Amino acid sequence: MSDTTASLDFGRRTTADTIFDSLRDDIVKMRLRPGTRLSEAEVAKLHDISRQPVREAFIRLDNLRLLHIRPQRATVVRPMSNGTIKRARFMRLSVELEVARRACSRPDDASMRALQEVLQQQLERLETDDLTGFHQMDSVFHAEICRMAGCECAIEVITDCKATVDRLCILSLKDVASCRDVYSDHAEIVEHLADRNCDSLLDTVRRHLARLNNTIAEVQRDNPDYFED
Amino acid sequence: MSDTTASLDFGRRTTADTIFDSLRDDIVKMRLRPGTRLSEAEVAKLHDISRQPVREAFIRLDNLRLLHIRPQRATVVRPMSNGTIKRARFMRLSVELEVARRACSRPDDASMRALQEVLQQQLERLETDDLTGFHQMDSVFHAEICRMAGCECAIEVITDCKATVDRLCILSLKDVASCRDVYSDHAEIVEHLADRNCDSLLDTVRRHLARLNNTIAEVQRDNPDYFED
DNA sequence: TCTGGTAAACTACCATACCAGAAGGGGGCG
DNA sequence: CGCCCCCTTCTGGTATGGTAGTTTACCAGA
The missing domain is CATH 1.20.120.530 (GntR ligand-binding domain-like)
Incomplete structure (x- = not known):
């Protein structure tokens, strides 16, 4: 899959890479259903990290049309x-x-x-x-x-x-x-x-x-x- | 173009959107040639904003295969x-x-x-x-x-x-x-x-x-x- | 003049804090 | 009972500082 996983670049694996892979897998495997609401703060707390790498993962998933980010509103898992x-x-x-x-x-x-x-x-x-x-x-x-x-x-x-x-x-x-x-x-x-x-x-x-x-x-x-x- | 421009979402236009559009235009119109090195701090200073929205724009451009971001190294405009x-x-x-x-x-x-x-x-x-x-x-x-x-x-x-x-x-x-x-x-x-x-x-x-x-x-x-x- | 080592500078990534907008809930009034 | 308004909470966006990895420049020795 020509996705946005930086890890495939054989470079250093970042926290954002990890969160990205995890969330994409959850979405694609339907463990996170379309319409599910996510927040940067919630996911960050779940993984005991800051919002920053979560935000980056969200952006990349938005680019794959798997998440829908809007300012000041809960991010949602996009429908197909x-x-x-x-x-x-x-x-x-x-x-x-x-x-x-x-x-x-x-x-x-x-x-x-x-x-x-x-x-x-x-x-x-x-x-x-x-x-x-x-x-x-x-x-x-x-x-x-x-x-x-x-x-x-x-x-x-x-x-x-x-x-x-x-x-x-x-x-x-x-x-x-x-x-x-x-x-x-x-x-x-x-x-x-x-x-x-x-x-x-x-x-x-x-x-x-x-x-x-x-x-x-x-x-x-x-x-x-x-x-x- | 089915790109990653959030602004096409008819949502609020963010600083990151502005930087993204500007850089993408520069790259596509060849004002920024392949191999050119960019840094978050430099672009942020140029536009008198913080690094954060610049980073988001960089990520989106990386997803379009227009930029190549690697940890701790200068970001470069990707060759074709x-x-x-x-x-x-x-x-x-x-x-x-x-x-x-x-x-x-x-x-x-x-x-x-x-x-x-x-x-x-x-x-x-x-x-x-x-x-x-x-x-x-x-x-x-x-x-x-x-x-x-x-x-x-x-x-x-x-x-x-x-x-x-x-x-x-x-x-x-x-x-x-x-x-x-x-x-x-x-x-x-x-x-x-x-x-x-x-x-x-x-x-x-x-x-x-x-x-x-x-x-x-x-x-x-x-x-x-x-x-x- | 070349090479290797070291220090300084540059860089992205991450953490924390602040701000503004949107949503939801509760209370009051008609 | 329903609607409207206000307040609180939730949320993403942005700013700032710190850290670790990489690059570059400078210096010393052969």
Whole structure:
């Protein structure tokens, strides 16, 4: 995730870095729900530090659109933005289609074997009900296609797009059945790549990414207060 | 630009907002060159304020990858990131292609007339050597195609992508001749849309966006110190 | 002239205090 | 019982001082 964590800079880790990581994790993992009120003084007291590093962490989280700071008012955990989600999804679809198009025109045997291997690992995780591992392999799968396409730069773009729906995915109750659908799509993608069937590949990519639309609609219906325009 | 300016929140404008806007403008307009060292104390003294709001502005600029802050070391104006530029350009190409594809399948008379009107305004600005106006119309042109495609959300995505090469474009010496090329591309795009010739439209969009590659290469050759990986 | 060591200066980060604006609660009045 | 006003509390923004880490400059010795 191209976030604002200074610690990734391999520099000295500051107190602000620690507070930032802790709060971001709480927000993204939905331990801090949208609408929750926070104050600099409260968080500072909780960690036995001054307001200053807490304030810096708040600012960085505001920049990630995870917190909403206004003068003299309680800071709140921002609801998820429908506009941001829509833009990120459109961006991801566009990028994945372009990556797929390029991958289709240059699949080589080594890359195909790598994809097959990732697919196999996903199947293994499905069979052992390891959903966390399965999702990790999902990222690996898409990254591998980017490499096949010669677009390593797209990996980070896709990662950032996925990050915008992190909180939403936590709310949705993903089960093995829906993961099987995802796996089927992946298998189909690999098949079309092997056949160099570009039109079918693009259709499958569109359908694959459209799956999340239902999830988004469900979560928005069940949790309307967690969203804003 | 989806930036970190709190002032766009229609809330109270703070001192930090003012410093942020001022410094960002200086950096983007290249009045502060990459590598320039800044310090909180120095900027605070310059504006006759305390270090605290300056620090907040620095943090926000760091988040925009315009400043590089490290503990106990002078803050520097970040060089332009080749990786960021590459990602942004790939993103923009992907999004513009998807937008074009959708626009091509649903051009209506009203939208075509709107595009023709924007094209006419661009020609007028070319004829009066108004390059600033011409570039403003460039954004309007691409936004109009997004509307035609029914993808208003893509407007902000494209705007953000363009923002990553703001500084680079300031360094390149754009002239009327290169703007004529841009205008020709735009005219060709409108023609293909009118003919519903999708393949040709996509080819023109690719070529149109590829023009900046030469500009980027030139600026990188002439100003190697302004770039980093 | 070069190199290493040391001291001074520079720097961001953190703590503390003060101020002004916003919100909430309680009391009084109609 | 409801509404309005006032007071208190909560809140972020800003100012100031201190500290620890880094850089730079100067000096001495080889």
